[in-house]
Structures are given as C-alpha cells and as structure tokens.
Amino acid sequence: MPVQTEAKEQKVVVFSLNQKEYALDVQHVVSIEKMQHFTRVPHVPNYIKGVINLRGVIIPIIDLRTRFQVEAAEYNQNTRIIIVSMADKEVGLIVDEANDVMNIDLDTIESQPDVIGTERQNYIAGVVKIQDRLLILLKLEKILNFQED
C-alpha cells in the first residue's frame, strides 16, 4: 500500500442526527453497534442514558440528541451506537443512523459560521461541503467533557 506522505485527507464516519449529517474522525471510532438494551444509571447528567454491555465491557452511552438539546426521538431499527474512544475513555454515542465512512479533504474544512447557534458551536470543529452534502465535523473532546458544561 502506498504511503500517503502528504496526508491531507481524513477518514470520517458520517452519521445523521435530526436530519443533519455529522462526521467523526475515524481514529476515535471503535465500532458501530445496533441499539441494544441499556441499564439506567441514577444521578448522572440526563444525556447519559445508561450503560451497555459491549462484549463484556461496560460502556456508558450518551444520547447525542439530548446532548445537543434537540428533541428526543424513539429509538428504531436504524438507531446506532457509535462506540468512540478518547484518551482512556470509551463511550457510546446514540445517533439516528450511521451512514458512511468517507474521506474528506482537510483543506475543504471551513470554520463554523458564527451566526448558527451558540451552545452547540462548542462541539463543532468545522463544516465540510461535499457535493450537495454538508457535514458537520464534531469535536469529540467537547462532547465527552461533561464537567465543564
């Protein structure tokens, strides 16, 4: 395999949430799981739905809709849990649908226009336009960091 020395490209996992498309750096994605039974954990922020058993490892799951403060939706056949890992934390993100893995050109990433939202902006690293799709690149560390909210 030829090594791309000038790695201007980034592989991302694309998922949809509330009719928008988001992208996460594939490096942080461990796996994508179907929605499954979870156990509620008391006294945690409301967006932490609970914990699941992922092949013997207990992993907390975050509902990204609640996290982004958009209306909640019923979980269905398409609902996916994207297991991400950052630093030494492993967390599952509940999304409406996981669509794609694709390459994006780093040069095409634009910063988020200031006008859109205020709170949510923190989670966003930038936006990428590919043909007629608009991908919102997420800052995983912000999503996982619940103490600083």
Add this chain to the structure above:
Amino acid sequence: MEMSQYLEVFIEESREHIQSCNENLLKLENDPDNLELINEVFRSAHTLKGMSATMGFEDMANLTHQMENVLDGVRNGKYKFSSELLDIIFMAIDHLESMVNSIAAGGEGKEDVSDAINKLKMIESGKIVNQSDTTQTAEIDQANISKTNLNYDQFEITVLEQANEQGYKVYEVSIFIRPDCLLKAARVYMVFDVLEKIGDIIKSVPSVEQLEEEQFDNEFVVTIVTHDSMEDIEKKVMKVSEIEKVTVVPLKISDLKKMNNEDSPDENIEKNVSPHVVEQKKKEASSARDTTDKKITLSNKTIRVNIERLDALMNLFEELVIDRGRLDQIAKELNHQELSETVEKMSRVTNDLQSVVLTMRMVPVEAVFNRFPKMVRSLSRELGKKIHLQIIGQETELDRTVIDEIGDPLVHLLRNSVDHGIEMPEERLRKGKPEEGTIQLKAYHSGNHVFIEITDDGAGINREKVARKAVEKGIITEEQMNQLTDKEIFNLILTSGFSTADKISDISGRGVGLDVVKNTIESLGGTISVHSEENVGTTFLIQLPLTLSIISVMLVEVQKEKYAIPLTSIIETAIFKKSEIYYAHEQPVIDFRGKVVPILSLQEIFQVPKVIEGNDYISTVIIRKGDKLAGLVVDSFIGQEEIVLKSLGNYLTNVFAISGATILGDGQVALIIDCNALIK
C-alpha cells in the same frame, strides 16, 4: 540451538525454584536439622544449575554450582547451618534473582557474582569463621570422630554393627568424578568393582540404579565395611581414571544409633542377612523414597498465563453467556424438546466454566507476601534489629492486576516499619517491650474492598516531630500545626518531601518513599491511612478496591430495575407491614430486633421510574456499615449470585452510591450498590 522458545519456561521455572529456595531456607533457619528441607533446597539449586548451564548462562551456573556444593555440605553435615551461612546463601540467591530478572528483561544474565562465589568457596574450604563449625571440623580431624553423611535405617545399622563386632571397619567413601567425564556410569561401575574387592558395600547414595542411569551429579557416597585402612581405600579408588577426589570418613556405629530415628519395624526382623541382600533391600527403599519426592515437587506445577489472555477469555465467555440466554429463549419459543435439553445441558457446562474463568484471575496475596519474610530478615540483620514478621490472611484473593501493582508499595511500607518503626533491641528492652519487635502483615476482605494492614509494635509516630518537620518543610503552617488532629498530622508523613528519620539510611527515608506509595495506591483506586500511638506502634491501613474481582451479591429488583447488593454488607432480609413503619423526624424507621433502624427507599434514592404499585408489605434488605444499620426498601429479592465486579469505566466516575456494575447471565448490566455511601 534455538533457545528462545525455552527461555520463557526457563525464566518461569527459575523463579519458581528461587522462590522455593527462599521459603525453605527461611523455614530451615527455624528448623536447621530438617533434612527434608535441605534436600528440597538442594534439589532446587541443582535444577537451577542444570537449567542455566543448558541455556548457556554461565554466571548463573557457576554460582548455583558453588551454592550446590555448600548446600551439599550442609546436607551431609559437613557444615553447620548457621545464620551466617544463610546470609551468604541468600546473597547468592539475590544474585540469581537479579540475573533471572535481567534475562527476563532481554539481557544476558551476566553479573559479577564473584563476591558470592568467593564466600561460598570460603565456606566450602571452611574458612568462614563459625565457632561451632571450626570446633567440629577440628574434632573430625583430631579424634576421628565420625560424622555421617547418610541416613541409615535400623536394619543397616544392625548390619554395620555386626560387621563392626567381627572386626570390620566401616567407612563412608565420597567419590567425586571429574565434571568432564563422559561415561560416568562406567566409572561408577569401576569404582564399585574396586570397592567390592576390598569389602562389602552396604549402601550407596544415590542408589545403584540411579548411578547406573547416570542420574547423579559428579558425586556419590558409598558405605563400605572392610579390613583395609582409609588410605588404602582412597588410593585404590583413585586408580580408577577420571576420578577427581575421594574422601574416606570412618563411621561410628554408636553415633549412627543416636542419629537414627526412623525405625522401620518390618526390616528389623531380618537380622542375619548378608550385606548383599541388604544392598538389594536398600536400593528398593531409596528408589521408593525418590519417587515420593518427585510427586511432591510435581504437585506444585503451574502454568503462567498472560493476563491479557485471561481478559480476552473472560470477555469471550461473557459473549457466550449472552448467546446462551438467547438460545434458551429461542428454544422456549420453538418448544422443541431436544433443543431445550441441549440448551439446558449447555447452561450447566457454561455455569461450571464461568466459575473456572472467574477464579482464574484471582491470585492469593501470598504471591506478593511470600517475598517479605526474607526481605525483613535481611533488613533486620543489616540494621541489627530483631524483628518477627507475622503474616495473616495470605490466602485472601485479589485480582491479578492489583496484585502486580501492590508489591512495591508494600515493600516500601515494610521497609519503613523495619527502619523507622521497630526500635533497636536495647531501646526496646529499656522501654519494657520484648526484645524482638513484631511486624504484622494482614490481609482481609471487607465489603467491596480488600484491606491490607501493616502493624508494627515499634516507636510509633512522634506528633511533635512530624508537625514541626511539616512546618519546616512548608507543608503546613504554624497555626495549622495546633489545629490538626493527631490523625491528620500522622497522615502528613505520606505527603511528598517528608522524612523524619534522624539518619538517612539505605533502607528507607529519602523523603520520596511514602508519597510514592500513596500515589500508587490511589492510582489503583485505593486509599491509605496511618494510625499511630507513640511507643505502642504504627499501623498503615491500605484499602484496595476489588476491581475485577468476584463478589457475592444479593440481586434485588427495584421497580423494573435490577441492582446488586454486596453480601458482605447485608445482615439479613426482612419483610414488614407498612403499618410497622414509624417516623422519627420525618425519617421512616422500623423496629428491627429491638433496634430502631432507618429505612431508605431505593426507588427514591435512585429515582427509578415507578411502574409497580406497592402493597401492604415492604421488603427490606438490612445493611450495615460498622455498627450502623439501615434497611433498603426493594420490590423483590431475586437471589444470591457470584458476580464479576466491573467498573463503569473512566467516563462515569463517582456515581453516587454505585460502586460498579456487573453483567448478569442474560447479558444485561446490573449496578452494584455501595452500601457505605448510603449510611452516613
């Protein structure tokens, strides 16, 4: 030859043998006449020598060779077992240990062992000044008082006695064959040939069969009755080529009788049998003894497995359990008789498998503790203190990962106790304490934790001294000094940059030690605290979480959610009528066996969505923290189960009243309640 594949085995086995040497040597110190123990040590040393020579680690082989010689001397009564001798052997073992470690780390296992070798050689040549030893050797030289090498049974003694009465002399002939000799068995045969011409051979160690099969090193001992003189025997045997050395020692029957304590009655009967039959008989006996010895060593064999593999096995197994649950369900839905039976059978097998997998990760703390007696011994000798280390609860099991981490902090604390805690013998006597100090190392399970206590009956911590030092070092201020409680002051010794020892010694106290200990323990999710009373002693209490260990829990249901309550916190379960609840300042309480016990609703505490209406009865689990009780209200009891405690991960830390989670048989997660957090 490609050795790398054997290297791992070599390292593991070497460690096993070194450890067994350590243990047996320590036992020997208290029971120096126990021949069995000496033999055990000798065997370990011998195996080590063989292994290291095969693997080409020459330093190790040389050292073990010297060690073996000395041990052999001890075994044969040539040298008296003394603390000095033990020190030297321990020194050699320390070298061996570091060489093995170096090999394990990919090194060549080379080390300067000349000091140990020289000392061992000095023992061998009798130069180590040892009062009892020198007098004994002198006695042998001058008065020809016999010192026996071998053990004789009653029958052999009788035979020797009769030979003696008939004017024969009894000698023990030790023959050393040159190490480079190729056909040892042939030389043995020739030696036996020579000896049989002179007299009758009563006994040989190792046995004749073993000698013929070359199952011996370079030395063997033969007992012979003859008319010839010592010199003649020596000369005649030396004529056989490739013999390095022959020593002939006369034997006194009266001494043998004293030594002999193993009477075998059935052999007593045949008194008038010729020496040849005796030999035959003895061969059988000695070979029988050898097989039993082998059995003992075999039973301790273990396989070491990488912990990651165990983790993988555990996770795979849990997957299996989940699928088993699904199969079970499918079988029920299909109502297929044969399928159901198969699934049921599989359930039983997986249950057994589960307990095996779970216990595999647990290691008794003995794995860490067993190196301490030797350490404390050598430290106390170095410092000129008298210390007895008492170990309690070494069978307490801890998860392997914790075991691996806890060793160094414990070493540090023990060194601290030996160095700073226990006083010098004179000082102890002055204080009216027994001369010998005691350090107690104790491990036990309690609740969700394992506790390790290190208690010494030494000087204790001087509050003033610690406080002043802390002020000096800027850890606390002058005002704080008077406000802090004793306990708070004592715990200051765990902060960094602290050392109260007047003298800085090699053993502990550069002020970097105890805070490292604290950090390590905290990184394991544990805590450490100090309790002390001046002139009475100091206790370090380490609390370690049972991460990834197995605990017994009671599974309960709160509405539709399942929770696990550690059995260690539970006193019992009780069912009350609602009308039996009283209120004391808004706090619902019940009368439980004459005690007023507050009750807590888990549904409220955990904000469990309410779906089931209660009835007139409430089910409670009575829990305890110290001497305080509380009743947890639940909706139903499911039953007792052994579970694997898992953490909620690094993302969810410090969830109120939840100490962890576990995966149930159906693959779902149940949270484990931390009873300590519920009782204030």
